[in-house]
Amino acid sequence: MKIFIDNVVFAWQKSGGISVVWYELLKRLLNTQELEGKLYFIDYAGSEKNIFYRLLNIPSALICKRISSKLFGVMKYLPQMFSNKGQHFIFHSTYYRICSDKKAINIVTVHDFTYEYFCSGLKRYIHSLTKNYALRNADHIICISNNTKKDLLKFVEGLDESKVHVIYNGVSDDFFKFASSADRYSIKEQPYLVYVGSRASYKNFELAVRTSALVGMELMIVGDKLTEDERLVVDGYLRNNYKELGRIDNAKLNELYNKAFALIYPSSYEGFGLPVIEAQKAGCPVLALDNSSITEIIGDKSQLVNEPKPEAFADQIYKLQQEDYRNVIVENGINNAKRFSWDETYRQYLLLYEDIMKCYDK
Structure with missing residues (x-):
């Protein structure tokens, strides 16, 4: 049985968390001998x-179909029209899409429900319509955490x-x-905090800025370029104490x-x-709110903050200034990170593919 991976997410975004997930999975699948002659890409x-x-370097011989940029704007929201000569096949999209062919065994990976929780209007309507259609018509659904599974069952009733x-x-x-x-970090050096990722409203970027100002620490900002409005906020609270x-x-x-x-x-x-x-894997303590999947994946919950207030985060920062306490948090974080491995993620995806193949090869 053949497996077709729909690479739509790589055209949808230039980088981002979902691209990371699929990059890690696909580079391993491409080197799986058992899938030689079975793995193909749209x-x-x-x-x-x-x-x-660009890092994947997918061989052209494995690309069975290529969609032009003129059609992408519409097709990214529609089920994939694809057939495998009347034979059953696995179709796994990198985003919320299925294949409409009756012989397709559709797998959908669910990452989160941020649109459902934090967006409104046409943007949410189109996203949710596409996602719900894919989820209700999928044969298998992969959730990246138990919290995401809980949200899935909440927003897609009767699944x-x-x-x-x-x-x-x-x-x-x-x-x-x-x-x-x-x-590594030393108390002899000027301490700084790191902020990584998107600055969408639910990420509470301003809270990170205000906390840094309250404790007098430099803030290192990793991600897209600051907007004019964001720069006004950062300059207002931190002046030159950020990068x-x-x-x-x-x-x-x-x-x-x-x-x-x-x-x-x-x-x-x-x-x-x-x-x-x-x-955590790098030995860096984490300051985060006690919610959603964070509670599930962080391991030691000692550093989780209950209220989205700078003072609450500052209290945890002051605790981390105690060397013995900090060492415990660092060690616990390193041990917790050992629970998560892309090799194990890949192994479980491959097991699912193999189980499906066994069912249809009988």
Whole structure:
């Protein structure tokens, strides 16, 4: 039985968490001998702008179909029209799509429900319509956390729970604690906090800024360029006590985590929360709100904050200034990060594919 991966997400975004997930999975699937002659891709013009897609170097012989950029604007919201010569096949899209062919066994991976919780109007309507159609017509659904599964069953009522599988995301080996203490955080140096990722409203970026100002620590901002409104806020609270680093690679991010006082991650909702585990693996304490999947994946909950207030985050920062306490938090974080591995994520995806193949090869 053949497996067709719909690479739509790489044309949809230039980078981002979902692209990371699929990059980690696909680079392993491409090197799986058992899938030789079985794994194929539906590709899209414009995907080469995605930094993770470029790293994959998918052989042209494995690309069975390529969608032009002129059609992408409409087709990204529609079921894929695709056939495998009357034979059953697995269709797994990198975003919320299914294949309309009757012989397709559709798998959908669900990352979160941020649109349903935090968006409104036409944007939410189109997203939810597309997502719900895919989920209700999927043969198998993968959720990246138990919290995402809970949200799935909440927002898609009447769904058959038996077809839902929870498979955690992993964390890259690019993140690790430096062996030399000279390369890690030291109380002798000017401490700084790290903010990583999107600054959508539910991420509470301003809360990170206000906390940094309250405790007098520099804020390192990783992600898209600040907007004019964001810069006014940051300048107003921090003046020159921040650095805008833009998008950086994992090597630089790992160095940043190692030298940081802590990662500040005050998001009100996450489907998983990759930066939490990345920071922990690098030996960096994490300051986050006690909610959604964060509660599930962080392990030791000592540093979780109950209220989205700068004072509450500051209290946890002051606790981390105690060396013995900080060492415990760092060690607990490193041990917790060991629960998450892209190799294990890949293994569970592959097991699901193999189980489906066995059912239809009988």
